[in-house]
Amino acid sequence: MPFSNTHNKYKLKFSAEEEFPDLSKHNNHMAKVLTPALYAKLRDKETPSGFTLDDVIQTGVDNPGHPFIMTVGCVAGDEESYEVFKELFDPVIQDRHGGYKPTDKHRTDLNHENLKGGEDLDPKSVLSSPGFGAPGGTWGYLGDTLWHLDYLGSTWGVHGDSWGHLGGAKMSHPMSPRCPQCPPVAVMSPMSPDVPHYAGLSFWGGSGGVPCCPPDVPPTSPGCPRRHNDNKTFLVWVNEEDHLRVISMEKGGNMKEVFRRFCVGLKKIEEIFKKAGHPFMWTEHLGYILTCPSNLGTGLRGGVHVRLQHLSQHPK
Incomplete structure (x- = not known):
């Protein structure tokens, strides 16, 4: 198109x-x-x-x-x-990217068994492990900076049909009410009203002032759904900054488990998309291709929320 x-x-x-x-x-x-x-x-x-x-x-x-x-x-x-x-x-x-040259080749290791440590962060100090999130783009579809409302439906058609095939992931719950018109997928479950903006995992607003965001596509569009599993530790955003954003998170300090869930879930999603003829965009030089150059490669981000109980008592 x-x-x-x-x-x-x-x-x-x-x-x-x-x-x-x-x-x-x-x-x-x-x-x-x-x-x-x-x-x-x-x-x-x-x-x-x-x-x-x-x-x-x-x-x-x-x-x-x-x-x-x-x-x-x-x-x-x-x-x-x-x-x-x-x-x-x-x-x-x-x-x-710190001197990454046009002749360089990207290397990605998403084998969670190669991760050393990460399961022993002090739960008294770590509130939660937002853990790992990675955006993804699929071959054959325009980037989000080119999208208009009449285009979102076709991308949702590929992405939305996938959640029923994730098996144990049970990606059946939409993160409503931000997307009240999302096509129904299995059991619908509203976002908990006592978790503002779903623990910070809300969409960017549709504004030209936000990098990588199409100015004419509102976050409440029927083509911008989000899905999560039963215990809200694995989430997928569709049609926001990129075609997909995959997020693994949980309370406590077990970052190793968060990363394992992320790698397993991402692999399952990619397998489904390959069967549908729309694998993730990837090249030997750039790795996974994404809307913003800052996310090229794995597009992977990691982090934790920590409790600093005595920060207010510090003289500075």
């Missing part, structure tokens, strides 16, 4: 010098790399789905960044974006 990009065709009536954005006050990787010459070279290119350079940099233009935090400032609309606009993405990736 090509992305309608008539606005870019209109912009090409003007010179590159006229259209080059003022990045003098921006603090992001895109602004460091993009020059007037590079903009002029790439501005008339587009991916097969219609994603252009102006689409790539729009979030970085709209969001100058923080004086002390270097944001990325650019996004991919599809898997081809990283190739068509590689002269911008490659140096951004190299800068953002």
Whole structure:
């Protein structure tokens, strides 16, 4: 489904010098790399789905960044974006990922048996292990930065049909009421009202001010559901920043079990998608391909919530 990009065709009536954005006050990787010459070279290119350079940099233009935090400032609309606009993405990736060169090959180890330690964090100090989450994109579908409401249904068709095949995971519960129109999948269960925003696992709002978020797709869209298992330790978001976001979490300090659940669940989901003809997007160089360059590779994030009982008593 090509992305309608008539606005870019209109912009090409003007010179590159006229259209080059003022990045003098921006603090992001895109602004460091993009020059007037590079903009002029790439501005008339587009991916097969219609994603252009102006689409790539729009979030970085709209969001100058923080004086002390270097944001990325650019996004991919599809898997081809990283190739068509590689002269911008490659140096951004190299800068953002500590010198990762265009010739480097990504290595991923998601064998939970190779993890050493992690099961002995003090439960008196660890409130919970939000643990591990990873976004994922599937071949054959546009990135979230290209989505419109009429497109979400087809992606949900692939993703939504998968939860009934997860066996023991029982991904039957929608995280409502944020998505009241989600298609029913097995037993419907409302989000607990005493857990605000589902323990912090809520969607970004539909705003152009949020990087990697399509501005015209609200989080209450029927194509933006979330699912969790019975005890809410394994969650999946669909059609938010990326096609999927897989999250494993639990109370206490057993990070090893959190990681095991994550790896097993992610493997099952990927097997289902492969059978449906839509494996996760992956290349030998970039690893798993995702909307934001900061998430390339495994897209894996880990962390814990800790209890600092005496912090308020510290003299500082």
